[in-house]
Amino acid sequence: MTTTVSSRVPVSILTGFLGSGKTTLLNYILTAEHGKRIAVIENEFGEVGVDQDLVIGAEEEIFEMNNGCICCTVRGDLIRILGNLMKRKDKFDYILVETTGMADPGPVAQTFFIDDEMQEKLKLDGIVTVIDAKHVWEHIDSSDEVKKQIAFADVILLNKIDLVAPEQLQQLETRIKNMNAAAKLYRTENAVVEMNNILNVGGFNLDRAMGVDTKFLEPEYPFEWAGIYDLAAGTHQLALEVGPDPAMSIALFPVKEATTEALEQANMAAVLRFSEDGEHYKTGQVIPAAQPVLHNLQLNDQAATFTLEVKEPGLYALFTQHLPSEFQIELRTDNNTQTPALTHEYKPKHEHDNEVTSVGIETPGDLDSKKLNEWLGNLLRTQGPDIFRMKGVLSIQGESRRFVFQGVHMLFDGRPDTAWGSTPRRNSLIFIGRNLDRAKLNEGFRACLV
Amino acid sequence: MSRIKARSKRVIDANSRQRWRACVDDHVNSLAWSPDGKWLAAASISGPITIFDGETGLVQYSLAGHAFGTCEIAWNANGTILASAGQDGHIRLWDPENGQERAKFPGGAAWVEHLAWSLQGDLLASAAGRKLRLWHGTDGQLLQEYPDHSSTISDIEWQPNSQILTSASYGGISFWSHESNESLRSFSWKGSILVIAWSPDGCYIATGDQDSTVHFWIVKDGQDLQMYGYPTKVRELSWNGSSRYLATGGSDITTVWDCSGKGPAGSKPIQLQGHAAAISAIAFQHRGPLIATASADGALIFWHIQTPKRPLVRATFGSSISQLAWSPDDYLVALGTADGVVTVCTPPHL
Numbered sequence: 001m002t003t004t005v006s007s008r009v010p011v012s013i014l015t016g017f018l019g020s021g022k023t024t025l026l027n028y029i030l031t032a033e034h035g036k037r038i039a040v041i042e043n044e045f046g047e048v049g050v051d052q053d054l055v056i057g058a059e060e061e062i063f064e065m066n067n068g069c070i071c072c073t074v075r076g077d078l079i080r081i082l083g084n085l086m087k088r089k090d091k092f093d094y095i096l097v098e099t100t101g102m103a104d105p106g107p108v109a110q111t112f113f114i115d116d117e118m119q120e121k122l123k124l125d126g127i128v129t130v131i132d133a134k135h136v137w138e139h140i141d142s143s144d145e146v147k148k149q150i151a152f153a154d155v156i157l158l159n160k161i162d163l164v165a166p167e168q169l170q171q172l173e174t175r176i177k178n179m180n181a182a183a184k185l186y187r188t189e190n191a192v193v194e195m196n197n198i199l200n201v202g203g204f205n206l207d208r209a210m211g212v213d214t215k216f217l218e219p220e221y222p223f224e225w226a227g228i229y230d231l232a233a234g235t236h237q238l239a240l241e242v243g244p245d246p247a248m249s250i251a252l253f254p255v256k257e258a259t260t261e262a263l264e265q266a267n268m269a270a271v272l273r274f275s276e277d278g279e280h281y282k283t284g285q286v287i288p289a290a291q292p293v294l295h296n297l298q299l300n301d302q303a304a305t306f307t308l309e310v311k312e313p314g315l316y317a318l319f320t321q322h323l324p325s326e327f328q329i330e331l332r333t334d335n336n337t338q339t340p341a342l343t344h345e346y347k348p349k350h351e352h353d354n355e356v357t358s359v360g361i362e363t364p365g366d367l368d369s370k371k372l373n374e375w376l377g378n379l380l381r382t383q384g385p386d387i388f389r390m391k392g393v394l395s396i397q398g399e400s401r402r403f404v405f406q407g408v409h410m411l412f413d414g415r416p417d418t419a420w421g422s423t424p425r426r427n428s429l430i431f432i433g434r435n436l437d438r439a440k441l442n443e444g445f446r447a448c449l450v
Numbered sequence: 451m452s453r454i455k456a457r458s459k460r461v462i463d464a465n466s467r468q469r470w471r472a473c474v475d476d477h478v479n480s481l482a483w484s485p486d487g488k489w490l491a492a493a494s495i496s497g498p499i500t501i502f503d504g505e506t507g508l509v510q511y512s513l514a515g516h517a518f519g520t521c522e523i524a525w526n527a528n529g530t531i532l533a534s535a536g537q538d539g540h541i542r543l544w545d546p547e548n549g550q551e552r553a554k555f556p557g558g559a560a561w562v563e564h565l566a567w568s569l570q571g572d573l574l575a576s577a578a579g580r581k582l583r584l585w586h587g588t589d590g591q592l593l594q595e596y597p598d599h600s601s602t603i604s605d606i607e608w609q610p611n612s613q614i615l616t617s618a619s620y621g622g623i624s625f626w627s628h629e630s631n632e633s634l635r636s637f638s639w640k641g642s643i644l645v646i647a648w649s650p651d652g653c654y655i656a657t658g659d660q661d662s663t664v665h666f667w668i669v670k671d672g673q674d675l676q677m678y679g680y681p682t683k684v685r686e687l688s689w690n691g692s693s694r695y696l697a698t699g700g701s702d703i704t705t706v707w708d709c710s711g712k713g714p715a716g717s718k719p720i721q722l723q724g725h726a727a728a729i730s731a732i733a734f735q736h737r738g739p740l741i742a743t744a745s746a747d748g749a750l751i752f753w754h755i756q757t758p759k760r761p762l763v764r765a766t767f768g769s770s771i772s773q774l775a776w777s778p779d780d781y782l783v784a785l786g787t788a789d790g791v792v793t794v795c796t797p798p799h800l
Binding site: 059064074077 | 477479496519563601604640661681682772790
């Protein structure tokens with residue numbers, strides 16, 4: 001009896017720093033999924049059968065593997081343990097692999113791609129990363145492991161949200177989304193989350209390869225924040241404290257409603273305006289809200305207050321070059337601080353080269369498969385170690401079906417999927433990694449179009 | 451020659467060649483004939499070990515084996531002890547005459563995966579995780595505790611006609627003596643070795659590797675040859691009795707390397723084509739020219755090494771064949787399957 005593709009047992013990888021709540025999540029899954037046979041591969045010694053579940057201890061043994069031109073690292077211990085497990089008559093419904101806190105998820109994920117036995121009997125469903133919303137700030141800039149755990153994730157649990165302020169949480173979410181635009185994010189307390197949000201998510205399922213939140217595939221903007229305020233006619237005060245820069249540019253637009261769509265429409269106009277030179281203002285000066293120019297606020301390392309003059313009452317979108325929190329910006333009316341009806345943080349323009357980012361490409365048109373193969377082959381050869389994940393749906397010239405693909409580092413898996421039919425043919429793909437050159441990736445990809 | 455050709459066209463019913471057939475509770479993980487061919491022991495992956503009468507298939511003893519699973523079983527040189535290793539962290543010794551457990555001792559890690567009896571004396575080596583231990587096999591006295599390997603030991607085997615033990619892990623092969631716990635020698639290769647097979651004449655060590663390669667180490671000078679081009683990792687290796695041929699799996703095709711003359715370097719291997727699924731087990735006769743190959747779809751094929759283009763006999767057994775073992779006299783072949791079937795067949799007559 002040969003094993004068919006449909007009988008492959010799903011595997012989820014759980015990553016997260018020590019103390020993030022990974023073990024709490026694991027126990028929660030085992031309780032919530034009571035009745036299913038679950039095997040857990042942990043990074044602790046020993047083998048224990050709990051009810052119908054099986055817990056096996058593993059030592060993370062990372063091996064280099066060289067298959068022709070592809071060199072990658074895999075978990076040798078997993079190949080051995082899972083190979084053994086899958087031979088047993090008593091089959092498991094699900095397998096959870098818990099990694100150590102400092103683990104790079106790359107070798108674990110690659111194990112399921114490169115070993116034929118693993119591929120035949122198991123299907124990697126997804127990588128679930130648990131993040132301590134409070135303490136992650138201590139590591140997110142310095143730790144390569146935290147970045148990789150975020151970058152590789154299909155699902156991210158922002159855990160312990162009860163310990164942090166809403167703004168901080170929002171800031172963290174934005175930061176994470178900038179790193180990995182493809183991951184699904186859930187806010188949790190005690191790692192409590194709907195099971196179908198973390199198990200059987202199909203993160204490595206080609207049919208669901210493009211479940212990307214396109215909002216975060218947006219280009220970089222010359223501004224970092226926007227808020228929609230409801231302003232009465234008259235004067236308002238814009239107060240700034242000393243911030244990291246001696247100047248800051250803002251732009252104001254009347255908008256029809258306080259919705260994401262209205263803000264998006266204002267985006268493009270704001271981009272244009274931020275490319276202008278604009279007017280300069282010193283503290284105490286009056287800024288006419290209706291005037292369609294970029295307003296450059298001169299701060300000179302001092303707290304400053306500007307007067308906003310509003311002739312037409314209504315909703316205004318305020319775009320700021322830097323995050324308001326960096327300057328503790330407040331918009332006041334008669335000394336009362338105004339709360340924006342809607343806010344949005346944009347991807348910061350200046351990123352460190354080694355920062356983990358997502359680069360999304362969305363474009364109509366058909367691809368020349370030969371050119372695409374060459375480009376992608378070259379890209380993976382030269383940048384494979386820096387590309388953590390990639391997924392996409394492509395429109396190949398002469399192919400009536402969607403071509404879906406995904407990959408981990410240099411390992412690539414792709415095939416024709418459903419027919420395009422009457423839906424417009426287009427390409428959407430995402431790269432998650434470091435040192436990704438957005439412009440160059442776009443240019444390279446577009447050069448493959450027919 | 452013509453006689454063999456005539457036989458090769460017959461596709462026979464699997465049952466007609468079966469001497470006996472039995473079932474154990476789970477995937478057959480290890481099969482071992484006692485040196486006199488009297489007993490056939492079979493271990494299942496979930497733990498129990500069964501000792502069958504090799505001739506009739508009657509169950510002589512059902513042994514408890516190891517909790518969580520038995521990994522490997524092996525008879526000592528005179529057939530008085532069956533040793534087993536398993537996922538309870540122990541090595542156990544069994545008496546085939548009364549089915550009693552004689553001794554148990556710890557391998558040093560959760561899974562004791564490998565065992566090897568020396569052919570001279572009663573030295574028993576065990577490998578568990580990174581730990582390699584050497585025991586006095588009749589009383590379980592620990593003779594040597596070797597230094598931890600740098601990664602999990604994937605296979606162990608004694609050098610033929612010697613008291614030297616070899617172990618493989620990621621990074622190469624190490625040689626050990628029973629007299630000292632320091633490594634005598636090592637062959638390095640930056641890759642993951644899955645299985646080792648000494649040529650019976652002791653000239654070569656062949657390895658099957660995770661990287662879809664086979665290595666030949668020339669023991670005399672430590673040189674190695676690497677054979678590429680396997681579609682998958684290689685776990686199936688079998689030498690013929692004269693050490694001329696090494697049969698290898700890692701594909702639907704069995705690739706046989708000829709080590710005569712200048713050796714396998716640069717040579718074109720013999721290919722045995724006839725399976726429709728991945729090769730799961732290979733066994734050369736101990737002395738004769740026959741080779742049995744088995745695949746993941748349950749097919750068993752007998753070949754004559756001199757006529758590699760034509761299978762002699764083919765039979766199917768329902769589920770993936772995990773183990774193949776020729777009886778010591780080469781007159782019978784035992785096989786075990788993923789569904790727990792243990793059966794003994796007669797090979798084609800030459």
